[in-house]
Amino acid sequence: MNFTKMHGLGNDFIVVAGEQELPGNASELALDLCNRFFGIGADGLVYILPSDNSDFAMRIINSDGSEAEQCGNAIRCVAKYVYDNGMTDKTEITIKTLGAGVQKVGLTVEGGKVQTVRVDMGQPVLNGLQVPTTIDADPVVNYPVEVDGKTFLFTAVSMGNPHCVIYVDDAASFDLETWGPKLENHPLFPRRINVEFVTVNSRSQADMRVWERGAGPTLACGTGACATLVASVLNGVSDRQSTVSLKGGDLFIEWNEEDNHVYMTGPAAVVFSGKR
């Protein structure tokens, strides 16, 4: 099996191309290959597949073996992979995802290689039952969730995959390891949830740390950054364009008022290629 290890702001993936469909044992492979001690090590296993209604399709399996509907950092890596490896010469491509449909992706190329990628991440889903949460409200803004006697207020957003955004005093020093897994698995969230802890520093910049469903603490989350911007606009603390600063670096996010789509711009990088 040939693979390329890639990352988007330190959110790392084992990228595999050339299969015609998702292998039946993709979940077991992800558990095995993503293991940081006994495997290659990654937050997820990503397959680039053919598609009948877009240029490419992408599927992502989290490091715990569960499949995610969408991944913002992985879609930028997929875009870089297909262009840099000559699978397309277009700088505007479409990539189909499991949960967010066909997404339009624009590539910025320098020296023959993709440097940054802008992705139309589609419209956010704000209906509580559709995110999904167990809450019948639209949108779910500043809703209480209690864990171990502590109450957090969250805003729920789906970007194809589910997120809950929680504002804290200092995201950079927040105790992710204690609260992340408890929130991820809380009964309010029937398909578990990605949890973003956010500190808004200005109307155009926020710090965010993430506990990802199925992967734990990662250095960055593209869909999480999009959910953060949407939640911050809903909470009246951000403009519609903002830099979201993650542990691994910055993403630029826009929630466009005219088409209601969220646009994400950021880098993608290759670490190494190998065979297993």
Ligand SMILES: N[C@@H](CCC[C@H](N)C(=O)O)C(=O)O
């Ligand atoms: N890191 C990703 C999201 C990956 C999937 C997530 N763990 C889930 O289960 O929804 C991103 O960059 O968006």
